[in-house]
Amino acid sequence: MLQSMADVVRALNDLIERGIIKDYAIGGAIGALFWDEVTNTFDVDVFVLLAQDGAVIDLGPIYKWAEEHGYPQSHEHIKISGIPVQLVPAPDILSEEAIREAATLSVEGLAVRVIRPEYLIAMWLKPPANNKTRRERASRLSESAQLDKDRLAALLTKYDLSW
Amino acid sequence: MPGNEILIRLRLGKDALREARRRATLEAKFLELLQAQRLFIAIVQTRRSLLPSEQPWDVLREVRDSVIVDGDSIYTNAEVGPVTSSSSSHWSAPEKLKLPSP
Numbered sequence: 001m002l003q004s005m006a007d008v009v010r011a012l013n014d015l016i017e018r019g020i021i022k023d024y025a026i027g028g029a030i031g032a033l034f035w036d037e038v039t040n041t042f043d044v045d046v047f048v049l050l051a052q053d054g055a056v057i058d059l060g061p062i063y064k065w066a067e068e069h070g071y072p073q074s075h076e077h078i079k080i081s082g083i084p085v086q087l088v089p090a091p092d093i094l095s096e097e098a099i100r101e102a103a104t105l106s107v108e109g110l111a112v113r114v115i116r117p118e119y120l121i122a123m124w125l126k127p128p129a130n131n132k133t134r135r136e137r138a139s140r141l142s143e144s145a146q147l148d149k150d151r152l153a154a155l156l157t158k159y160d161l162s163w
Numbered sequence: 164m165p166g167n168e169i170l171i172r173l174r175l176g177k178d179a180l181r182e183a184r185r186r187a188t189l190e191a192k193f194l195e196l197l198q199a200q201r202l203f204i205a206i207v208q209t210r211r212s213l214l215p216s217e218q219p220w221d222v223l224r225e226v227r228d229s230v231i232v233d234g235d236s237i238y239t240n241a242e243v244g245p246v247t248s249s250s251s252s253h254w255s256a257p258e259k260l261k262l263p264s265p
Contacts, residue, residue, distance in 0.1 A: 004220070040199040042218060075216055145182070
């Protein structure tokens, strides 16, 4: 099981090595799983900083890379070793900061970048992402002993977010 | 009606259970996620059609994965099957998680 997740991590690191993305961090329910109890999900959300500059976002290089590696694509997901992965270009400054400040953890001995819980909460509280499900996730994650409450408070203030 | 003391004890027990789930190994958490995906699908497909994205992860067919599906149970056992990666997971005893009865 974890070997499949390790394959995902290898693929993400390969994207960096090839210069297609600058950096990444796993978010969503899988990101939260590193800090909290398990929440059901069917995909892995990976927030990425694209290597390209300019206002136009082009995911073409990522899909081309996936095709070259034989990773099937469907419904905006790339399937890596049986796991659907969605590569999401950072949609705002908060997400960009979350990627830059991500924690480097380990999966099967491989370094993996994971969004810190304080940033996950902030991202889930930020419109338009703050639907009921995400607010519930944020609330649950806020009870985690690994949470830096001062850091979370600072983030909520900085980005004008509230519960 | 239960007294406050009982309610507090029950609540503390719930907190302790959640904390244990939080501190579970990554292996255990991913295994639980697989169980949750299958359970979700089993329940939801009796009520509506599944969305295209609502598919359990197809990770159990990999020979190298040390997971065995047996009916409604999933076992982990690091000794099963050849390991072709540099896995650092070495579980000495299989762990069995059983899906709750409907």
